[in-house]
Amino acid sequence: MARGCDCLAMHVFGLVNPLQTKLNALKSQGLYRSRRIIDDKNIVNFCSNDYLGLSKNENVVAAFKKAADDYGVGSGSAHLICGHSKAHHLLEEELAEFTGRERALLFSTGYMANLGSINALVGRGDFLFEDKLNHASLLDGGLSSGANFKRYLHADLTQLEKLLYKARGEKLIVTDGVFSMDGDVAPLRELAILAKQHDTLLMVDDAHGFGVLGQTGGGLTEELNLTQNDVPILMGTFGKAFGTFGAFIAGSETLIETLIQFSRTYIYTTALPPSIAEATRASLKIVITETWRREKLQTLISQFKTGAAQLNLPLMPSDSPIQPLFVGDSFRASKMSEQLLEAGFLVSAIRPPTVPKNKARLRITLSVLHEAEDVSRLLETLCKLEKTKDYSI
Numbered sequence: 492m493a494r495g496c497d498c499l500a501m502h503v504f505g506l507v508n509p510l511q512t513k514l515n516a517l518k519s520q521g522l523y524r525s526r527r528i529i530d531d532k533n534i535v536n537f538c539s540n541d542y543l544g545l546s547k548n549e550n551v552v553a554a555f556k557k558a559a560d561d562y563g564v565g566s567g568s569a570h571l572i573c574g575h576s577k578a579h580h581l582l583e584e585e586l587a588e589f590t591g592r593e594r595a596l597l598f599s600t601g602y603m604a605n606l607g608s609i610n611a612l613v614g615r616g617d618f619l620f621e622d623k624l625n626h627a628s629l630l631d632g633g634l635s636s637g638a639n640f641k642r643y644l645h646a647d648l649t650q651l652e653k654l655l656y657k658a659r660g661e662k663l664i665v666t667d668g669v670f671s672m673d674g675d676v677a678p679l680r681e682l683a684i685l686a687k688q689h690d691t692l693l694m695v696d697d698a699h700g701f702g703v704l705g706q707t708g709g710g711l712t713e714e715l716n717l718t719q720n721d722v723p724i725l726m727g728t729f730g731k732a733f734g735t736f737g738a739f740i741a742g743s744e745t746l747i748e749t750l751i752q753f754s755r756t757y758i759y760t761t762a763l764p765p766s767i768a769e770a771t772r773a774s775l776k777i778v779i780t781e782t783w784r785r786e787k788l789q790t791l792i793s794q795f796k797t798g799a800a801q802l803n804l805p806l807m808p809s810d811s812p813i814q815p816l817f818v819g820d821s822f823r824a825s826k827m828s829e830q831l832l833e834a835g836f837l838v839s840a841i842r843p844p845t846v847p848k849n850k851a852r853l854r855i856t857l858s859v860l861h862e863a864e865d866v867s868r869l870l871e872t873l874c875k876l877e878k879t880k881d882y883s884i
């Protein structure tokens with residue numbers, strides 16, 4: 492560190508800089524996070540959520556460019572002031588039809604959709620139940636809501652039921668559809684029944700299911716044939732299989748009007764650029780009609796799972812494009828990620844606090860942009876790394 496910085500830090504914090512101490516502690520535990528600029532065309536990317544390869548699709552890109560010409564780049568304000576364009580409106584109508592819900596509402600990101608919806612629906616005196624492995628945005632929504640907030644063990648319906656029996660008042664259950672760091676799916680049919688029996692609202696964040704699961708890419712609720720009546724609050728994002736950016740909540744007229752009135756992350760933020768809304772409309776058409784993308788993805792998933800089983804690789808149980816390879820130790824996960832990069836594969840190491848302590852993993856994601864040969868080469872490399880069990884750093 493430059494001398495000048497040290498002096499400034501000492502001036503602000505006294506002799507020991509507490510921020511630097513915290514950063515050093517992360518480094519010593521193998522938990523330090525850093526960013527990497529990704530622009531090497533020779534590296535095969537196995538960590539993107541662009542499952543259907545739509546982020547670079549020519550129709551999606553063309554729709555984006557045309558809308559930028561028509562509307563300009565920014566939306567100029569929040570939806571309730573003057574940021575709500577025809578592009579946003581049409582996308583909302585198409586999403587309502589796509590999900591079989593009465594209405595849909597756009598949010599600028601999935602994080603905001605989750606934070607804002609939970610806070611609009613429950614507060615002090617209400618009860619909120621979330622799966623322990625839910626996405627951070629859902630957990631943050633719970634913490635900030637002021638509701639009586641309980642986290643049940645992953646997919647544990649028995650524990651959830653006990654908690655529901657004890658709760659008196661307004662109740663909301665919230666779960667990921669496809670779990671983002673494990674790739675497994677929530678027992679949604681059973682959760683929907685439990686929610687009805689206990690007169691409880693159910694919210695599902697299907698960020699990783701949309702585009703990938705269901706006949707038309709309608710996600711886990713389409714695959715399980717669950718309607719608005721079963722899952723009244725359905726959340727999806729555009730940054731994953733849709734290949735664009737932003738998010739939505741779908742549900743009843745009353746739900747959407749409630750969010751428009753009370754969701755602070757909807758009211759107090761700039762609307763998505765209309766060009767993003769137009770790009771997402773183009774992407775939605777492809778998601779629905781080009782079923783070959785889901786079929787190819789499923790073939791790659793099967794190839795990867797079968798290959799990994801033959802090689803005895805410690806894959807975690809998942810049928811989705813999220814295929815985590817269990818490592819445990821954080822240093823080793825980081826080291827393996829570096830070794831994979833040297834071999835030409837981009838695979839991210841996921842470490843605590845994103846996942847529980849001693850449960851670091853390599854989160855491998857498959858995409859339509861991969862070919863069978865990429866998957867075979869990745870498997871070979873993983874096998875070599877597993878054999879060497881190289882813990883040195």
Ligand SMILES: *Cc1c(COP(=O)(O)O)cnc(C)c1O
Binds near residue numbers: 626628696728737
């Ligand atoms: C990515 C993700 C989000 C956040 O969506 P953004 O649009 O990236 O903010 C929320 N929930 C889950 C399960 C996710 O995977």
